[in-house]
Amino acid sequence: MSNHGFFERQANARRNTTLLVFLFLVAVILISLSVCLVGYLVTRSETTSLSYLDWLMSRHGALTAGTVAGLILLVSAFRWLDLAGGGERVAQMVGARLIDPSTQDQEERRFRNVVEEMAIASGVPVPQLYVMDHESGINAFVAGYTASEAVMVVTHGALTELSRDELQGVVGHEFSHILNGDMRLNVRLIAILAGILVIGQIGSFLLQSGAYRSSMSSRRDNQQGALAIVGLALLIIGYVGVFFGRLIQAAVSRQRELLADASSVQFTRNPEGIAAALYKIGLKGGILKSTSHATDMNHMCFGESTRMAFSSLLASHPPIEKRINAIQPGLLTRLQSRMRDSVPAEKIRAAAASKTGTTKGSEVADQVKGFASGATSRNLSSVTRAPVAGAFSASVGQVTRDNEQYAESLLKQLPATFRELLYTRSGAVQLCYALVTAGVEPATRNEYLSRLDSHPLFSPQTDLLEKLVPTLERLGPGVRFPALELAMPALRKLAPEERTQLAEQVQILVMADNRMTLFEFALTSFLQRHLSADAGKASRVHYRSYRPVAGHLRALFSLMARAGTATPKEAGKLYKEAMAGFSEAGDSDSAIQEKVSLKRLREALTHLNALSPLLKPSIIDACGHCVTHDGKVDATEYDILRLVADQLDCPMPPLPGTH
Secondary structure (H helix, E strand, O other): OOOOHHHHHHHHHHHHHHHHHHHHHHHHHHHHHHHHHHHHHHHHHHOOOOOHHHHHHOHHHHHHHHHHHHHHHHHHHHHHHHHHHOHHHHHHHOOOEEOOOOOOOHHHHHHHHHHHHHHHHHOOOOOEEEEEOOOOOOOEEEEOOOHHHOEEEEEHHHHHHOOHHHHHHHHHHHHHHHHOOHHHHHHHHHHHHHHHHHHHHHHHHHHHHHHHHHHHOOOOHHHHHHHHHHHHHHHHHHHHHHHHHHHHHHHHHHHHHHHHHHHHHHHHOOHHHHHHHHHHHHHHOOOOOOOOOOOOOHHHEOOOOOOOOOHHHHOOOOOHHHHHHHHOOOHHHHHHHHHHHHOOHHHHHHHHHHOOOOOOHHHHHHHHOOOOOOOOOOOOOOOOOOOOHHHHHHHOOOOOHHHHHHHHHHHHHOOHHHHHHOOOHHHHHHHHHHHHHOOOOHHHHHHHHOOOOOOOOOOOOHHHHHHHHHHHHHHOHHHHHHHHHHHHHHHOOOOHHHHHHHHHHHHHHHHHHOOOOHHHHHHHHHHHHHHOOOOOOOOOOOEOOOHHHHHHHHHHHHHHHHHOOOOHHHHHHHHHHHHHHHHHHOOOOOOOOOOOOHHHHHHHHHHHOOEOHHHHHHHHHHHHHHHOOOOOOOHHHHHHHHHHHHHOOOOOOOOOOOO
8 A cells, every 4th residue: 555645744734724724714803803892992981881792793893893804814915925926035035045056155065965966866846045144043944835936045054054964954854844735834824924913013013102202292191191002902912813823833833843854864864964953953043133034934944943932832843852852762862972072061051051042152063063963874886676556656755765875876977067057047948958859860959959949048059068968868868857857946047938938949849850759748748837837836626536537537547558558458458457446437447548649648637636635646656557567667657657746746756777
């Protein structure tokens, strides 16, 4: 039986979004009723001796409640729209700097290498990378609505204070949030908290305004006093709302942080990496000081980004000690013992003081830097083939040691010039051309390229293609999609109209020989999926059973069955085997479709992506059954399987050993 952990977490993330909206509406109602109570007490002497309930039903009460609720909803909606830009907007909001992919800074290059290894190993596009230059604390977060548009932000302290293994543990933790769909919920929670906070901000303004007027003039003391009282009441009400908002924040985040810690260990196979990073946060702290949004971002970060009262109740993260012990019992004791063996006693005492904000924390971090690197030797010679058929869905959202070794080995085989080209817009564009024309005779390639429109950015550049094509041909089909994933940060820098033009140019190349191969279909579908105008939008669930998508299942399995067999008879048999698991749709006895156009396949995948996450693993496993029918999986077959998974929002890691 397949492990549906990834799909269950995706479903839970969607349910949590619904719960979050419900709790927000409850908070809006409670805050509105509380403000109405203040209004009732202030105006009661000026109207009648109505009861609070009667006053609430009056015109004054209805107007007050409607105004408050409307204001909260309006502020949240405004912030929601403001964050529609996804991860990049969040990074800009906190003042983070985009890291140039071709940076020569050693710490930034190390960070980029770790992220690229994890991206290739997990089968997702490389996220945009940012650094908060003015933050000396150790922290990180990811933001965005989909893996296609994800950004990863780290503090300068995380780059300078953590060893490579520790940084890898943090990156693995953040990749878990990308794979599990946590980012979408985190960004929406920022918008919700903004609305809840606005009443308290208005109260603070009125309170300060009353105090200012009182200091400027002694007249109208009664009005000023009333203004101050109303302001104080609204401030209290607002922060009561914030208190419950923080409770929601903590309830949503704590369990997911423990899950992300466990996933990081699974990804890196090095529990000491992330544990040591957590331990250093306990010494130095992860408080964000350069942004006013630290409180809003708290639930998104690797560690607590702000100080708050009642931390045991309101903290978005479990205590550091609990997180380390959850990773591996006894690990905290080993880390403490290792520190005592290598760090003077006065430095340890200074570490405790650093939690309260003293300036000696950085000294301690310097002393203990690298004390728990947990470095392990890596054997790249034993790369194994992933399990076949029913295990395909179990690999979605997972990273094995084989995947990680494959990614490390692949990156080492890429020439420096080839890799650097992928970090530039022009190099990334030429890579798309090289992927289509690799393996074609030079004369034929030049004839195909001559059909492309003349453009400063999109015209074929022979000098760049000569540096890209030989590497693609030498390393074989297995390097194609990893190279494309490495180029995604540069491709995302293209303006919307440039993305459209790139798609048109690639389409011209694809159709130059009047046919489209399965790989070319996978390439164009990948570009459309991740560079289209709605690439950053999360797909919605429209179907909770297979019945409404029966025709689309027939189209998909017809093509997969034909791709996995040599004769029509074998294809028909394989098609029936694939459809057998979807009997509720009444399709198991239907005949295989004679022809499935690529347009029809693209339409089918679009509709299948609207299924509930819990219904998707069976589709992936049925496709896996088709491609493993002959007992082997070549690179092209696996590319198609990964395409299906990608179109269903199910990141699938590469399969080491395909040829």
